[in-house]
Amino acid sequence: MLLASIIIHAAEPIRQERSAASIYHLLQGKRSAQTLQDAHMYGLTHLFGIYPKLSRQVFDQVAANAMQEEGQDIKKIMPYFNGMAYQSQTEPFLYRLLLLIQLLSNQTKGENRYLPVTDNLAIQQWIKQLYRQEQHHLDDWRNGVYEELYGLLEKLPQIQAELFVDRLTGYHHIGLTTVQLAEKYHVYDTDVLLYQTSTIHHLLQHTESNTAAFPHLAALMDRPQHKIRSITSTALKTRTMLERGMSVEQIALVRGLTENTIKDHIVEITWLDGEALSSKFISDTDAAVILDCAMQAGTNKLKQIHALLEGKYDYFQIRLALALRKEQEVKA
Amino acid sequence: MNADLQNALQKFYGYDGFRTGQEEILESVLENHHTLGVLPTGTGKSICYQLPAFMRSGQVIVVSPLLSLMEDQVKQLRARGFKRVAALNSFLDYEDKQQIMRKLQNYDLLYVSPEMLQNDFLINRLQSLHIQLFVVDEAHCISQWGQEFRTDYLRLAEVIRNLGSPPVLALTGTATPEVQVDIQHLLGDLDMDKHIYPMDRENISYFIREVQDQQEKNETMLALLRKIQAPTIIYFSSRNMAESTAAIIRANMPDMPCAYYHGGMENEDRILIQQQFLAGQLQIICCTSAFGMGVDKEDVRLIIHYHLPSDKESFIQEVGRAGRDGEESVSVVLYSPGDWQIPIHLIEQDLPEQGSIQQMLRFLYQRVKAGQLELPSYELLIQHIPISETQWRFLLYQMEKHDIVKGNHLHYKANAWKDFLDQIEKFVGNRKRHKLKQLQRMKEWVYTDSCRRQALFADFQSEVRPAKGRCCDNCGDTLADWQSGLTNAQPERTGWREQLYHLLQQ
């Protein structure tokens, strides 16, 4: 079971220090400072938000079984994921693609009476807009989408290509539901969704890294704005205020939040932006001391680090230093 | 023949002629008479209010009890190119709802759920429009003697008055004379033109197979499916049974594509399954009563009732999904003696228990004593009292009627509360007795040895027409000589490459 393998994979680095719930939040893509930090700290950013609809109940059940049988099939090949980069555009991209294919397939047969595969008004409007612009080039689009998809699906394991194509709806042909796909290919419902997410990440990754080769798929993507995308909007507000020169206390006061919350925001932003902001709160040397200590002791636990350094740095500074680690490693 | 109407039918739908009753109802509507129309299920009631919306100026408001049905209709109309339609119901998110409400004048045809009509803002907005017609679809829901009583429907008379008493059209496919009278009364004793057409369907034949247990039921069902080999709907009273039986069918008959459908599925999946059935990719649907109304596939040949509903109206509605193209079709009921427990249980569940009513009143009383006069939300209530949301809405309506609730507040008067308790007890008792009686009638129909067609429709109309083909098992008909029509099952494509090619390159 893919979900189980993913949970075990995520549990390995995380387990000693964080609860099972943190894995759940990670997969589900909870937009909290803590979850974003976990993702970065434990090198699990690729799994962030790959299963937004995962229910707690299903997770708990699968996790409990997975932990028991651990060691048996961990070594399974992991499908490609890049949650941190793509989680927020996975669904829009998927539904735009589904609706576009439905449109192109019907359109070429002269059929314009069909129920759209999604009720989402924003998606419908998006495709309508595209249609207005491109209505005289629909054949190019049909061929372009076909070729780009064909090429990219071929690079995937067969099961993923099958699962993806079988859910497409077009002229006089309706795509299968998750349950039907699971049945047809003998996989779990949960895994149908995960494979699908992986497929979309795969499409996004290739398209993004070579837009010239995949112009039609590229047109379905959001414009790149990576950093802003994965920061919570409340943290963004804090960043703007800090940049305007306000202090943590002032921001807390103005926004009616606690200082600790504001500090959470700063740590969150540091994970993504590096020193740009953190330098106001911790010097390079201090950060190095903390990181050194963490490495020597082989831990990420704040309490432990705090004690080892004899209380010289507060928790906020330790968290900032840990958040900076990725930067340091890259530089090194 | 009314030439304008003929032309409009041709222009908007591309149909050559009206079906029985449509033209008469339309004429009455276009003369602005209040109208009661009873037309058999699936014969085209919608046209009776859609056509006026397209032909004349002013808005047509349609009250419809089923959300999925409403949305289906709107989608289908849009797919046909009628864009000035919308559906307002509580499932829309706030933004979409506001957007529609702000621009009501942009819609010629507006579907609303009865709950939405309790919204003062909406009523206010509606008052500023010119409403040419107010439609109550599935009007039997207003009568407590109909099969699907909805308390929200009871307030419609008031709504109609608040909207300046526009012409009203009440439509239903299943209403006994008793229910017809009730509809008229509860809509405010309107003076209505009545157009009642026979509900029997000449092209459907009726069969009942008694079995001893579930295993025999499954075997009989499978044999029947092998024999008929045509688009089939199988009705169940529980979601689980629909799912598990679909699995059995798939395991036993791999070449007969089969899926399940019920109200517990996500909307997106429901639409896919329904569309697969319409497109002929699925041959068999195992479903609860959630599938049916609004499903408009013309060539359904077989309706199997794995479980029976608890009244004849529902049964007629469900069987009404068959043979919409006029070709011969079959209803088969599989029943085993133990089956009657299920509907009895459902009836019990439908209405609040005396105990929970008392519990609820005690809870409310305590809040009043503590100075909390505001009405608690359902979410809060459910933490203390085990009642369903339907039961709560039912009680809420009753409390308003007894002045226990005014607006959003509780009013305490010892006498009023005591009266309420007595009366509600009576009301619930009556309703339960009525439902059990309905069930009893369904049962008698199963056990009858006279013609099933006659027995099924005798309560609804004075004369029942003879069948066009087979009539029923009691008349000596069988399915032995049934010629299975060739199924137009789609060729199974193998592999994603072929499939993708087919979608985009063929």
Ligand SMILES: Nc1ncnc2c1ncn2[C@@H]1O[C@H](COP(=O)(O)OP(=O)(O)OP(=O)(O)O)[C@@H](O)[C@H]1O
């Ligand atoms: N005059 C006509 N000629 C041909 N087809 C028609 C005509 N009138 C209606 N139809 C078709 O018959 C089908 C059933 O119509 P409709 O859904 O309005 O029936 P209904 O009576 O409301 O059914 P239900 O009992 O399910 O609510 C639709 O596909 C409709 O387009």
Ligand SMILES: [Mg+2]
């Ligand atoms: Mg109808």
Ligand SMILES: [Zn+2]
């Ligand atoms: Zn008969």
